[in-house]
Amino acid sequence: MNRMTGNDILEIFKFIEVEMRENSSHLIHLDSFGGDGDLGISMCQGFRGIIEELSNLDLSDMELKDVFLKAAMAINEYSPSSLGTILCAGMIGGAKMIGTESESFSVRYRNFVAGALDGIMQRAGSKRGEKTILDAIGGALDALEKSIASGDSPEDAVQAASSGARDGMEATKDMIAVHGRAAYRKENSRGYVDGGATVGMLIFKAVSEYVVGN
Amino acid sequence: MNRMTGNDILEIFKFIEVEMRENSSHLIHLDSFGGDGDLGISMCQGFRGIIEELSNLDLSDMELKDVFLKAAMAINEYSPSSLGTILCAGMIGGAKMIGTESESFSVRYRNFVAGALDGIMQRAGSKRGEKTILDAIGGALDALEKSIASGDSPEDAVQAASSGARDGMEATKDMIAVHGRAAYRKENSRGYVDGGATVGMLIFKAVSEYVVGN
Amino acid sequence: MVMKKIMNSADSFCDEMLEGIYLAHGDKVKALDGDLRVLVRAGSPRAGKVGIVTAGGSGHLPVFLGYVGEGMLDACAVGNVFASPSASKMQKMIEHADQGSGVLCLYGNYGGDNMNFDMACEFADIQGIKTAQIRVCDDVASAPLENAEKRRGVAGMIYAWKIAAAAADKMMSLDEVTAVTRRALGNIRSMGIALSPCIVPQAGKPTFEIAADEMEIGMGIHGEVGIEVSKMKSADEIVTLMMDKIVGDMPLSEGDRIAVLVNGLGGTPMEELYICYKAITEYVEDIGAVIDSRYVGEYATSMEMAGMSITVMKLDDELSELLDHPASTPFFTNLNM
Amino acid sequence: MVMKKIMNSADSFCDEMLEGIYLAHGDKVKALDGDLRVLVRAGSPRAGKVGIVTAGGSGHLPVFLGYVGEGMLDACAVGNVFASPSASKMQKMIEHADQGSGVLCLYGNYGGDNMNFDMACEFADIQGIKTAQIRVCDDVASAPLENAEKRRGVAGMIYAWKIAAAAADKMMSLDEVTAVTRRALGNIRSMGIALSPCIVPQAGKPTFEIAADEMEIGMGIHGEVGIEVSKMKSADEIVTLMMDKIVGDMPLSEGDRIAVLVNGLGGTPMEELYICYKAITEYVEDIGAVIDSRYVGEYATSMEMAGMSITVMKLDDELSELLDHPASTPFFTNLNM
Numbered sequence A, B: 001m002n003r004m005t006g007n008d009i010l011e012i013f014k015f016i017e018v019e020m021r022e023n024s025s026h027l028i029h030l031d032s033f034g035g036d037g038d039l040g041i042s043m044c045q046g047f048r049g050i051i052e053e054l055s056n057l058d059l060s061d062m063e064l065k066d067v068f069l070k071a072a073m074a075i076n077e078y079s080p081s082s083l084g085t086i087l088c089a090g091m092i093g094g095a096k097m098i099g100t101e102s103e104s105f106s107v108r109y110r111n112f113v114a115g116a117l118d119g120i121m122q123r124a125g126s127k128r129g130e131k132t133i134l135d136a137i138g139g140a141l142d143a144l145e146k147s148i149a150s151g152d153s154p155e156d157a158v159q160a161a162s163s164g165a166r167d168g169m170e171a172t173k174d175m176i177a178v179h180g181r182a183a184y185r186k187e188n189s190r191g192y193v194d195g196g197a198t199v200g201m202l203i204f205k206a207v208s209e210y211v212v213g214n
Numbered sequence C, D: 001m002v003m004k005k006i007m008n009s010a011d012s013f014c015d016e017m018l019e020g021i022y023l024a025h026g027d028k029v030k031a032l033d034g035d036l037r038v039l040v041r042a043g044s045p046r047a048g049k050v051g052i053v054t055a056g057g058s059g060h061l062p063v064f065l066g067y068v069g070e071g072m073l074d075a076c077a078v079g080n081v082f083a084s085p086s087a088s089k090m091q092k093m094i095e096h097a098d099q100g101s102g103v104l105c106l107y108g109n110y111g112g113d114n115m116n117f118d119m120a121c122e123f124a125d126i127q128g129i130k131t132a133q134i135r136v137c138d139d140v141a142s143a144p145l146e147n148a149e150k151r152r153g154v155a156g157m158i159y160a161w162k163i164a165a166a167a168a169d170k171m172m173s174l175d176e177v178t179a180v181t182r183r184a185l186g187n188i189r190s191m192g193i194a195l196s197p198c199i200v201p202q203a204g205k206p207t208f209e210i211a212a213d214e215m216e217i218g219m220g221i222h223g224e225v226g227i228e229v230s231k232m233k234s235a236d237e238i239v240t241l242m243m244d245k246i247v248g249d250m251p252l253s254e255g256d257r258i259a260v261l262v263n264g265l266g267g268t269p270m271e272e273l274y275i276c277y278k279a280i281t282e283y284v285e286d287i288g289a290v291i292d293s294r295y296v297g298e299y300a301t302s303m304e305m306a307g308m309s310i311t312v313m314k315l316d317d318e319l320s321e322l323l324d325h326p327a328s329t330p331f332f333t334n335l336n337m
């Protein structure tokens, strides 16, 4: 998998949507500790919305950047919850950095993830280490950097990102939330994994499974 | 016990109040089948109200008729629920018929009960056989008539009235309610004893226990 | 279900609630001669106006006392939770409300209230006050049409008060007010469902339970048993079965103009009431009738009971005009409608 | 706790509720360009008036959309239950509300709403529409005073809207409206308790449970955890601990004039709110402050959640005047106060 088209992106969103659906009650559960327990619902709606919007477009010739901008507006429209809006900001940030086909898959992937991280930090006023989805994305980015430095294949890159995201997610367990509703729990927000970080992990997992499988 | 004073009446109301208090949850339970479950509460309030009002009066020289009129207004004031108001009507009706000291205790008691039955029937538009307190009062009246016909003592009369009231109460088990909230249950009101009839039974029981014990 | 109420004690529940109301709305209502249990308008009564009064148990806010105010009731006697006030309090209230033209006692058909109003009116008679009594019997679930006078009074009271009070405000005579109110009541039907019980503070536990997946169809506002217990249904199904029962009792035809009250019993969120209102509009539209006026909200509650009731009033020109007549109490107004 | 709601489906919950509202109040409010999720006043906007808009999740009726109307908000974008609406809907609403003098976006401080309003205002900027944003952060239980900008927005929103909308109605400029609203918010504090959870229809079960004999002190209106879980207390004790927290944050002194909002969260009967109001008057009297205005009822709910909140606004002459300025929406009016 070196050449990605808009259709691949749509297929990846379908993989992500399945993950969200299958983990819906788990996400609701995690979001209930400090949040309002809507995470499983809002993520299913958001990714279904993206799929619906993208399915109506001829994606084969569309630039990936534009596909992500469409997806960004769609997730905000269909799931304007905190995380839906954060993912919107992330996709806008990623789209800006995704570059052109002249670059390799792994580099584009790394640049997209870096752009997403940046976009979210600006929109949401947050940074890594604050028990959010940023920790999963940051974990993926670190792993991607390493993987690219050692010249890994696209398959290795996505798998590295996936396990990096999982590490980032797991690290949120010991963090204190400072953003979102969970922040109201202060010290008590320690001890469980962040729901948004779990969403991040699931996204990287879905990307990895799609890329490895195709 | 041939001469009754207003003080005896007050003591009897205290006996009745104890019965209501001790059977409060049972009355609530019975009133819950078809009614609103307030019977235990309203009866306690009502009789406590009577005791409070009468305790402020010099009863020793008051005519029994006037004692009952005071009690009637008090129970309506402190417990204006259906049954409180019915007992008010009953006491007014009874007071009208209680006569003077020239008559024997048993005759006066019989006349009072007959007047109470009448007063309620007129105020509430009901009659015996309709699953109400009237069945207990009616049962007591029948038993009193018999007891007087056979020349029984005051003690025998009150005991007869008490067991007659209990029979009347028990007979309500197979009746269909046609008055009050229980009437909405129609056929389903059959199968349990009426709460108001149980109150009636407890009143006659208290009278009997006071008279026999003094 | 365990009792969980924000209160100080069951015994002080009603009086503290009343004190709160007088403290909050002392410019609009007052305790007659300092008696918390007799609530009257703060201003002095209008000379010559027919008095419109009611009475009933507590636990139904804004019913009963919440409807005392401009263009609405003149006075209300207040009982304990779900219990009638006494005849003597009613009598005081009637006396106050009489401005020489008589007083209409307009209240729900419940044994205790009936007998106490009977006694109070007898007392008033003796004092030479002209009174009329109308018992509201709008709950179609509580007795068949041929025994309509045995039906309970539920949220239909609000329309009855609105009509009667507007008529009195227009200085109609006691006979005229009584006549138009009776006519209105001939055109009013209600039906309710309950999803959860409520707890009388002094009882401390519910008088009945409803299974988690069931509802009581036709339940009364004190938890009196209804027509049947059924599995939970969808909003559309619930509205259809309620409207079928109402329309079965009081037929609606194409072109009829109606007023609709969708009433929450206390525990049911307003969101659900509007979902029901949508279903009602569809039901009414199928008949070809027209909804001219609607109230959606908590108008007659049973404390924390979950559930709702629907009330329909068939309108004519006079009833419409009386319904639209301005009314303003601390708990109810049509000035924003 | 099992979900028991009068609805047709969780997915249609919000849209059917909205359809019901438009059907009921079509003479007062309408769906902008047919979009159910953008509710605006039915009439055409007043030229030159500063637009006052809000947005937020469903499940809080009468918040948010219920405050759109005469003398109140111009428009409201409506999200799913407890979820923000999208930036594009907010943008449409801002565009509609702008009458050349700019638009104040006045809403509760929640992550999703904040980010979406930020985006929407960036879009509006590009279109040349002047906007200002104020996030209501009135819940003293949600963060200490030094982090006051992190606090959640709860029932204090109602006072903020009332003040801002009255100022706009008096044709003040965007800067003036913003300034007086900020000043009002500096004088507004809220605190809530919850006695039972509520269920988001699409979740189907509560996000938390409260033991039968316990309450959550300081809980947010979406069930965000509060300050502490405590055994149930008496109404007087509850009011004291809530008022202590409010007054600890915003001192009240002898002679201060205040407005008080006693707000039911949905499942708590109005009777209990008045018992609390009585306790509040006693608390305030001990300080020597004076309650000049009070709202008691369901002003900002969490569907069927049982509980209540207290909001206090310290008044000055200007705030009093703006508070008293006439307002009339289908869900809120002060015409009867």
Ligand SMILES: Nc1ncnc2c1ncn2[C@@H]1O[C@H](COP(=O)(O)OP(=O)(O)O)[C@@H](O)[C@H]1O
Residues within 6 Å of the ligand: A031, A035, A036, A037, A038, A039, A042, A081, A082, A083, A084, A086, A120, A124, A125, A126, A131, A132, A133, A134, A179, A180, A181, A194, A195, A196, A197, D083, D084, D111, D112
């Ligand atoms: N400021 C922020 N920056 C980054 N991520 C955030 C921020 N605030 C919240 N999140 C993420 O969003 C998740 C909650 O999303 P969501 O359930 O949609 O929020 P809400 O229901 O409060 O709108 C959190 O678990 C966290 O990962």
Ligand SMILES: Nc1ncnc2c1ncn2[C@@H]1O[C@H](COP(=O)(O)OP(=O)(O)O)[C@@H](O)[C@H]1O
Residues within 6 Å of the ligand: B031, B035, B036, B037, B038, B039, B042, B081, B082, B083, B084, B086, B120, B124, B125, B126, B127, B131, B132, B133, B134, B179, B180, B181, B194, B195, B196, B197, C083, C084, C111, C112
């Ligand atoms: N019309 C009536 N005539 C005689 N007794 C009646 C009548 N209606 C009700 N009762 C009695 O009153 C009892 C209920 O009293 P109560 O609980 O005070 O009623 P409520 O709570 O409905 O006011 C019934 O059990 C019945 O015995």
Ligand SMILES: [Mg+2]
Residues within 6 Å of the ligand: A031, A035, A036, A037, A038, A039, A081
């Ligand atoms: Mg959430």
Ligand SMILES: [Mg+2]
Residues within 6 Å of the ligand: B031, B035, B036, B037, B038, B039
């Ligand atoms: Mg009863």
Ligand SMILES: [Mg+2]
Residues within 6 Å of the ligand: C266, C267, C268, C298, D264, D266, D267, D268, D269, D270, D298
């Ligand atoms: Mg309520």
Ligand SMILES: [Mg+2]
Residues within 6 Å of the ligand: C264, C266, C267, C268, C269, C270, C298, D266, D267, D268, D298
């Ligand atoms: Mg409610």
